[in-house]
Amino acid sequence: MSHLFPDTIETDRLRLERLSSETVDPLAYYRICDSDPAIDDVTRHTPWDPHETPNETLEFLENREDAWNESRSADYVIRPLDSQGEADEIAGTCGLGVDWAKRTGDLGIWLRERFWGQGYSGERADALVTLAFDRLDLEVVSVLVQADNERSLRACDRYVERLGGSRDCRLRNWWTMAVDEPADAIRYTITRASYDPGKRRSAVSLEASR
Template identity: 55%
Template sequence: MFPETIETERLRLDPRWPETVDLDDCYRICSSDPAIDEVTEHVTWDPHETKKETLEFLERGRKRWEDNEAAGYVIRPRQGEDGAGEIAGFGGFSVDWEKRTATLGTWLRKRFWGRGYSGERAAALAAVAFEDLDLALVTVSHLPENEQSRRAIEKYVDRLGGRREGLLRNHITFADGSVHDEIRYSITQKEWREATN
Protein backbone atom coordinates (compact mmCIF):
# COMPACT_ATOMS: atom_id res chain seq x y z
CA MET A 1 0.00 0.00 0.00
CA PHE A 2 2.80 2.45 0.89
CA PRO A 3 5.57 3.17 -1.64
CA GLU A 4 8.73 1.26 -0.73
CA THR A 5 11.04 3.92 -2.15
CA ILE A 6 10.49 7.66 -2.33
CA GLU A 7 13.04 9.83 -4.07
CA THR A 8 13.08 13.61 -3.92
CA GLU A 9 15.60 15.98 -5.45
CA ARG A 10 18.09 15.39 -2.61
CA LEU A 11 16.75 12.49 -0.53
CA ARG A 12 15.97 8.79 -0.78
CA LEU A 13 13.49 7.22 1.66
CA ASP A 14 13.43 3.45 2.15
CA PRO A 15 11.32 1.40 4.60
CA ARG A 16 12.38 1.39 8.25
CA TRP A 17 12.91 -2.36 8.33
CA PRO A 18 15.73 -4.59 9.63
CA GLU A 19 16.37 -5.64 6.01
CA THR A 20 16.96 -2.08 4.77
CA VAL A 21 18.81 -0.51 7.70
CA ASP A 22 22.16 -1.72 9.04
CA LEU A 23 21.54 -2.62 12.69
CA ASP A 24 25.04 -1.71 13.93
CA ASP A 25 25.00 1.65 12.16
CA CYS A 26 21.49 2.42 13.39
CA TYR A 27 22.36 1.46 16.97
CA ARG A 28 25.46 3.66 16.94
CA ILE A 29 23.37 6.62 15.70
CA CYS A 30 20.42 6.03 18.07
CA SER A 31 22.63 5.49 21.12
CA SER A 32 25.73 7.66 20.87
CA ASP A 33 25.74 9.82 17.75
CA PRO A 34 27.23 13.27 18.46
CA ALA A 35 24.47 15.49 19.91
CA ILE A 36 22.03 12.56 20.31
CA ASP A 37 20.82 14.20 23.54
CA GLU A 38 19.89 17.34 21.57
CA VAL A 39 18.15 15.21 18.93
CA THR A 40 16.06 13.33 21.50
CA GLU A 41 15.29 16.34 23.72
CA HIS A 42 12.01 17.05 21.90
CA VAL A 43 10.93 13.55 20.81
CA THR A 44 9.13 10.75 22.63
CA TRP A 45 12.09 8.34 22.79
CA ASP A 46 15.40 8.31 24.66
CA PRO A 47 18.79 7.30 23.24
CA HIS A 48 18.91 3.52 22.80
CA GLU A 49 20.69 1.63 25.56
CA THR A 50 20.95 -1.74 23.79
CA LYS A 51 21.16 -3.08 20.25
CA LYS A 52 18.00 -5.08 21.03
CA GLU A 53 16.14 -1.79 21.51
CA THR A 54 17.31 -0.66 18.06
CA LEU A 55 16.25 -3.94 16.48
CA GLU A 56 12.80 -3.59 18.10
CA PHE A 57 12.57 -0.04 16.65
CA LEU A 58 13.22 -1.42 13.15
CA GLU A 59 10.91 -4.43 13.62
CA ARG A 60 8.14 -2.15 14.89
CA GLY A 61 8.56 -0.14 11.69
CA ARG A 62 8.01 -3.27 9.58
CA LYS A 63 5.04 -4.52 11.65
CA ARG A 64 3.20 -1.17 11.54
CA TRP A 65 3.85 -1.05 7.78
CA GLU A 66 2.50 -4.57 7.24
CA ASP A 67 -0.55 -3.73 9.37
CA ASN A 68 -1.16 -0.58 7.25
CA GLU A 69 -0.86 1.59 10.37
CA ALA A 70 2.20 3.61 9.42
CA ALA A 71 4.83 4.16 6.76
CA GLY A 72 8.19 4.65 8.44
CA TYR A 73 11.29 5.44 6.39
CA VAL A 74 15.03 5.75 6.81
CA ILE A 75 16.13 9.05 5.27
CA ARG A 76 19.39 9.16 3.31
CA PRO A 77 20.87 11.99 1.23
CA ARG A 78 21.21 11.11 -2.46
CA GLN A 79 24.37 11.15 -4.55
CA GLY A 80 25.88 14.63 -4.73
CA GLU A 81 24.78 15.59 -1.21
CA ASP A 82 27.19 15.80 1.73
CA GLY A 83 26.80 12.48 3.56
CA ALA A 84 25.26 10.72 0.54
CA GLY A 85 24.01 7.24 1.46
CA GLU A 86 24.36 7.78 5.21
CA ILE A 87 21.45 7.56 7.61
CA ALA A 88 20.39 11.20 8.05
CA GLY A 89 17.43 10.24 10.23
CA PHE A 90 13.99 8.67 10.12
CA GLY A 91 10.55 9.95 9.19
CA GLY A 92 7.17 8.90 7.96
CA PHE A 93 3.53 9.05 8.93
CA SER A 94 0.93 7.13 10.87
CA VAL A 95 -2.56 6.76 9.41
CA ASP A 96 -5.96 7.03 11.05
CA TRP A 97 -8.06 5.47 8.29
CA GLU A 98 -11.41 6.33 9.90
CA LYS A 99 -10.49 10.00 10.08
CA ARG A 100 -8.63 9.83 6.71
CA THR A 101 -5.66 11.52 8.41
CA ALA A 102 -1.90 11.07 8.16
CA THR A 103 0.27 12.37 11.00
CA LEU A 104 3.83 13.23 10.03
CA GLY A 105 6.87 12.71 12.22
CA THR A 106 10.62 12.89 11.75
CA TRP A 107 13.96 13.29 13.41
CA LEU A 108 17.32 14.04 11.86
CA ARG A 109 20.88 13.71 13.11
CA LYS A 110 22.26 17.11 14.09
CA ARG A 111 24.84 17.16 11.27
CA PHE A 112 21.91 17.11 8.80
CA TRP A 113 20.00 19.99 10.43
CA GLY A 114 19.54 23.24 8.54
CA ARG A 115 19.53 21.75 5.03
CA GLY A 116 15.78 21.86 4.40
CA TYR A 117 15.50 18.06 4.47
CA SER A 118 12.52 18.12 6.82
CA GLY A 119 10.46 20.19 4.40
CA GLU A 120 11.55 18.17 1.38
CA ARG A 121 10.56 14.94 3.14
CA ALA A 122 7.25 16.44 4.31
CA ALA A 123 6.31 17.54 0.79
CA ALA A 124 6.98 14.05 -0.56
CA LEU A 125 4.99 12.35 2.21
CA ALA A 126 2.07 14.77 1.84
CA ALA A 127 1.96 13.88 -1.86
CA VAL A 128 1.78 10.17 -0.96
CA ALA A 129 -0.97 10.83 1.62
CA PHE A 130 -3.12 12.88 -0.75
CA GLU A 131 -2.39 11.36 -4.18
CA ASP A 132 -1.71 7.68 -3.43
CA LEU A 133 -3.89 7.18 -0.34
CA ASP A 134 -6.58 9.81 -0.99
CA LEU A 135 -6.49 10.98 2.62
CA ALA A 136 -8.31 14.15 3.61
CA LEU A 137 -5.84 15.66 6.10
CA VAL A 138 -2.14 15.71 6.97
CA THR A 139 -1.17 16.88 10.46
CA VAL A 140 2.13 17.56 12.18
CA SER A 141 3.00 18.75 15.69
CA HIS A 142 5.92 19.99 17.75
CA LEU A 143 6.55 20.79 21.40
CA PRO A 144 6.03 24.50 22.17
CA GLU A 145 9.68 24.95 23.21
CA ASN A 146 11.11 23.30 20.08
CA GLU A 147 11.98 26.42 18.08
CA GLN A 148 13.91 24.59 15.35
CA SER A 149 10.96 22.33 14.54
CA ARG A 150 8.57 25.29 14.71
CA ARG A 151 10.55 27.19 12.07
CA ALA A 152 10.85 24.16 9.75
CA ILE A 153 7.20 23.12 10.14
CA GLU A 154 5.80 26.63 9.68
CA LYS A 155 7.84 27.04 6.49
CA TYR A 156 6.68 23.82 4.81
CA VAL A 157 3.10 23.91 6.12
CA ASP A 158 2.72 27.40 4.67
CA ARG A 159 4.24 26.28 1.34
CA LEU A 160 1.85 23.30 1.23
CA GLY A 161 -1.22 25.46 1.93
CA GLY A 162 -1.86 24.49 5.55
CA ARG A 163 -2.13 26.37 8.81
CA ARG A 164 -1.42 26.31 12.52
CA GLU A 165 -4.41 24.94 14.44
CA GLY A 166 -3.29 25.65 17.97
CA LEU A 167 -2.09 24.21 21.25
CA LEU A 168 -3.13 20.71 22.33
CA ARG A 169 -2.65 20.47 26.08
CA ASN A 170 -1.26 17.30 27.69
CA HIS A 171 -1.40 15.61 24.31
CA ILE A 172 1.76 13.50 24.04
CA THR A 173 3.44 11.09 26.45
CA PHE A 174 7.21 10.53 26.43
CA ALA A 175 9.03 7.27 27.17
CA ASP A 176 9.69 8.45 30.75
CA GLY A 177 5.95 8.87 31.33
CA SER A 178 5.99 12.68 31.26
CA VAL A 179 3.10 14.39 29.48
CA HIS A 180 3.62 17.39 27.18
CA ASP A 181 1.70 19.98 25.20
CA GLU A 182 1.96 20.06 21.41
CA ILE A 183 1.33 22.71 18.78
CA ARG A 184 -0.56 21.20 15.83
CA TYR A 185 -0.69 22.17 12.18
CA SER A 186 -2.82 20.69 9.41
CA ILE A 187 -3.13 20.66 5.64
CA THR A 188 -6.31 19.53 3.88
CA GLN A 189 -6.18 17.79 0.52
CA LYS A 190 -7.98 20.78 -1.05
CA GLU A 191 -5.50 23.27 0.46
CA TRP A 192 -2.58 21.11 -0.72
CA ARG A 193 -3.93 20.85 -4.27
CA GLU A 194 -4.46 24.62 -4.49
CA ALA A 195 -0.96 25.33 -3.16
CA THR A 196 0.94 22.79 -5.26
CA ASN A 197 -0.86 22.73 -8.63
Protein backbone atom coordinates in the same frame (compact mmCIF):
# COMPACT_ATOMS: atom_id res chain seq x y z
CA MET B 1 4.54 -6.59 2.47
CA SER B 2 1.90 -3.91 2.07
CA HIS B 3 1.30 -2.84 -1.49
CA LEU B 4 -0.05 0.53 -0.32
CA PHE B 5 3.28 2.13 0.56
CA PRO B 6 6.16 2.53 -1.91
CA ASP B 7 9.41 0.93 -0.77
CA THR B 8 11.38 3.93 -2.01
CA ILE B 9 10.53 7.60 -2.54
CA GLU B 10 12.93 10.03 -4.18
CA THR B 11 13.06 13.82 -4.11
CA ASP B 12 15.58 16.23 -5.59
CA ARG B 13 18.08 15.63 -2.78
CA LEU B 14 16.82 12.68 -0.75
CA ARG B 15 16.04 9.00 -1.02
CA LEU B 16 13.51 7.64 1.46
CA GLU B 17 13.85 3.86 1.89
CA ARG B 18 11.54 1.61 3.86
CA LEU B 19 12.78 1.41 7.46
CA SER B 20 13.44 -2.23 8.29
CA SER B 21 16.22 -4.57 9.34
CA GLU B 22 16.68 -5.36 5.64
CA THR B 23 17.43 -1.77 4.61
CA VAL B 24 19.25 -0.67 7.76
CA ASP B 25 22.03 -2.51 9.59
CA PRO B 26 20.55 -2.84 13.11
CA LEU B 27 23.95 -2.42 14.76
CA ALA B 28 24.78 0.69 12.73
CA TYR B 29 21.35 2.12 13.53
CA TYR B 30 21.86 1.29 17.21
CA ARG B 31 25.12 3.24 17.27
CA ILE B 32 23.30 6.28 15.86
CA CYS B 33 20.36 6.00 18.27
CA ASP B 34 22.64 5.29 21.24
CA SER B 35 25.65 7.56 21.00
CA ASP B 36 25.57 9.73 17.86
CA PRO B 37 26.97 13.21 18.60
CA ALA B 38 24.24 15.39 20.15
CA ILE B 39 21.82 12.45 20.45
CA ASP B 40 20.58 13.94 23.74
CA ASP B 41 19.70 17.17 21.93
CA VAL B 42 18.01 15.18 19.16
CA THR B 43 15.83 13.19 21.57
CA ARG B 44 14.95 16.12 23.83
CA HIS B 45 11.81 16.68 21.77
CA THR B 46 11.01 13.08 20.84
CA PRO B 47 8.97 10.43 22.67
CA TRP B 48 11.99 8.10 22.81
CA ASP B 49 15.27 8.07 24.73
CA PRO B 50 18.64 7.10 23.27
CA HIS B 51 18.65 3.33 22.80
CA GLU B 52 20.37 1.38 25.56
CA THR B 53 21.00 -1.97 23.83
CA PRO B 54 21.21 -3.37 20.29
CA ASN B 55 18.19 -5.53 21.12
CA GLU B 56 16.13 -2.40 21.83
CA THR B 57 16.99 -1.16 18.34
CA LEU B 58 16.12 -4.51 16.75
CA GLU B 59 12.76 -4.57 18.55
CA PHE B 60 12.08 -1.03 17.35
CA LEU B 61 12.79 -1.98 13.73
CA GLU B 62 10.56 -5.05 14.04
CA ASN B 63 7.79 -2.86 15.46
CA ARG B 64 8.00 -0.53 12.47
CA GLU B 65 7.96 -3.52 10.10
CA ASP B 66 4.75 -4.75 11.73
CA ALA B 67 3.15 -1.32 11.37
CA TRP B 68 4.12 -1.27 7.68
CA ASN B 69 2.76 -4.75 7.01
CA GLU B 70 -0.52 -3.84 8.72
CA SER B 71 -0.74 -0.59 6.68
CA ARG B 72 -0.71 1.50 9.87
CA SER B 73 2.45 3.48 9.18
CA ALA B 74 4.94 4.07 6.37
CA ASP B 75 8.36 4.59 7.98
CA TYR B 76 11.45 5.52 6.02
CA VAL B 77 15.16 5.99 6.56
CA ILE B 78 16.33 9.29 5.04
CA ARG B 79 19.47 9.18 2.90
CA PRO B 80 20.97 12.12 0.96
CA LEU B 81 21.54 11.42 -2.73
CA ASP B 82 24.98 11.35 -4.36
CA SER B 83 24.64 15.00 -5.34
CA GLN B 84 24.74 15.96 -1.66
CA GLY B 85 28.16 14.38 -1.10
CA GLU B 86 26.90 12.09 1.66
CA ALA B 87 25.30 9.28 -0.30
CA ASP B 88 24.01 6.32 1.75
CA GLU B 89 24.51 8.19 5.01
CA ILE B 90 21.59 7.88 7.39
CA ALA B 91 20.37 11.43 7.97
CA GLY B 92 17.44 10.33 10.15
CA THR B 93 14.05 8.72 9.76
CA CYS B 94 10.54 9.88 8.95
CA GLY B 95 7.08 8.44 8.73
CA LEU B 96 3.44 8.81 7.84
CA GLY B 97 1.12 7.21 10.38
CA VAL B 98 -2.31 6.46 8.94
CA ASP B 99 -5.69 6.53 10.68
CA TRP B 100 -7.89 5.06 7.98
CA ALA B 101 -11.13 5.67 9.88
CA LYS B 102 -10.34 9.39 10.08
CA ARG B 103 -8.76 9.53 6.59
CA THR B 104 -5.83 11.29 8.28
CA GLY B 105 -2.07 10.92 8.04
CA ASP B 106 0.32 12.05 10.78
CA LEU B 107 3.81 13.21 9.81
CA GLY B 108 6.88 12.55 11.93
CA ILE B 109 10.63 13.06 11.53
CA TRP B 110 13.91 13.19 13.40
CA LEU B 111 17.27 14.17 11.94
CA ARG B 112 20.83 13.76 13.18
CA GLU B 113 22.22 17.13 14.26
CA ARG B 114 24.70 17.48 11.40
CA PHE B 115 21.80 17.36 8.95
CA TRP B 116 19.85 20.17 10.62
CA GLY B 117 19.34 23.43 8.78
CA GLN B 118 19.46 22.00 5.25
CA GLY B 119 15.74 22.04 4.47
CA TYR B 120 15.43 18.26 4.59
CA SER B 121 12.33 18.41 6.80
CA GLY B 122 10.40 20.42 4.20
CA GLU B 123 11.59 18.22 1.34
CA ARG B 124 10.52 15.09 3.22
CA ALA B 125 7.15 16.77 3.83
CA ASP B 126 6.77 17.30 0.07
CA ALA B 127 7.29 13.55 -0.36
CA LEU B 128 4.97 12.27 2.37
CA VAL B 129 2.17 14.77 1.71
CA THR B 130 2.26 13.64 -1.92
CA LEU B 131 2.02 10.04 -0.72
CA ALA B 132 -0.91 10.89 1.57
CA PHE B 133 -3.03 12.71 -0.99
CA ASP B 134 -2.00 11.32 -4.37
CA ARG B 135 -1.65 7.64 -3.50
CA LEU B 136 -3.46 6.94 -0.23
CA ASP B 137 -6.44 9.23 -0.92
CA LEU B 138 -6.39 10.72 2.59
CA GLU B 139 -8.26 13.91 3.43
CA VAL B 140 -6.03 15.48 6.10
CA VAL B 141 -2.33 15.49 6.95
CA SER B 142 -1.47 16.59 10.47
CA VAL B 143 1.77 17.45 12.24
CA LEU B 144 2.29 17.62 16.00
CA VAL B 145 5.31 19.48 17.37
CA GLN B 146 6.36 19.87 20.99
CA ALA B 147 5.49 23.45 21.92
CA ASP B 148 9.00 24.42 23.06
CA ASN B 149 10.75 22.96 20.00
CA GLU B 150 11.37 26.29 18.30
CA ARG B 151 13.50 24.90 15.47
CA SER B 152 10.83 22.42 14.38
CA LEU B 153 8.05 24.97 14.79
CA ARG B 154 9.84 27.34 12.41
CA ALA B 155 10.31 24.55 9.87
CA CYS B 156 6.65 23.51 10.13
CA ASP B 157 5.43 27.08 9.83
CA ARG B 158 7.29 27.37 6.53
CA TYR B 159 6.39 24.13 4.80
CA VAL B 160 2.82 23.80 6.11
CA GLU B 161 1.92 27.32 4.96
CA ARG B 162 3.69 26.75 1.64
CA LEU B 163 1.63 23.61 0.97
CA GLY B 164 -1.66 25.31 1.84
CA GLY B 165 -2.07 24.30 5.49
CA SER B 166 -2.20 26.16 8.78
CA ARG B 167 -1.18 26.14 12.43
CA ASP B 168 -4.40 25.07 14.18
CA CYS B 169 -4.14 24.89 17.96
CA ARG B 170 -2.18 24.19 21.12
CA LEU B 171 -2.95 20.89 22.85
CA ARG B 172 -2.26 21.11 26.59
CA ASN B 173 -0.34 18.24 28.22
CA TRP B 174 -0.78 16.25 25.04
CA TRP B 175 2.31 14.08 25.36
CA THR B 176 4.22 12.34 28.07
CA MET B 177 7.73 12.58 26.71
CA ALA B 178 10.65 10.28 27.43
CA VAL B 179 11.46 12.40 30.50
CA ASP B 180 7.98 11.54 31.88
CA GLU B 181 6.90 15.17 31.99
CA PRO B 182 3.70 16.21 30.19
CA ALA B 183 4.33 18.46 27.20
CA ASP B 184 2.10 20.71 25.13
CA ALA B 185 1.86 20.13 21.39
CA ILE B 186 1.19 22.49 18.50
CA ARG B 187 -1.02 20.96 15.81
CA TYR B 188 -0.78 21.80 12.13
CA THR B 189 -3.00 20.46 9.36
CA ILE B 190 -3.06 20.40 5.58
CA THR B 191 -6.36 19.37 4.01
CA ARG B 192 -6.83 17.88 0.58
CA ALA B 193 -9.02 20.87 -0.32
CA SER B 194 -6.37 23.41 0.69
CA TYR B 195 -3.32 21.49 -0.56
CA ASP B 196 -1.41 23.19 -3.36
CA PRO B 197 0.87 20.66 -5.10
CA GLY B 198 2.21 23.45 -7.27
CA LYS B 199 4.00 24.83 -4.21
CA ARG B 200 6.16 21.75 -3.73
CA ARG B 201 9.81 22.76 -3.93
CA SER B 202 10.98 19.32 -4.96
CA ALA B 203 10.00 16.78 -7.55
CA VAL B 204 8.66 13.60 -5.93
CA SER B 205 8.88 10.06 -7.32
CA LEU B 206 6.80 7.57 -5.33
CA GLU B 207 8.18 4.59 -7.26
CA ALA B 208 11.85 5.46 -7.37
CA SER B 209 14.04 2.62 -8.62
CA ARG B 210 17.12 1.55 -6.72
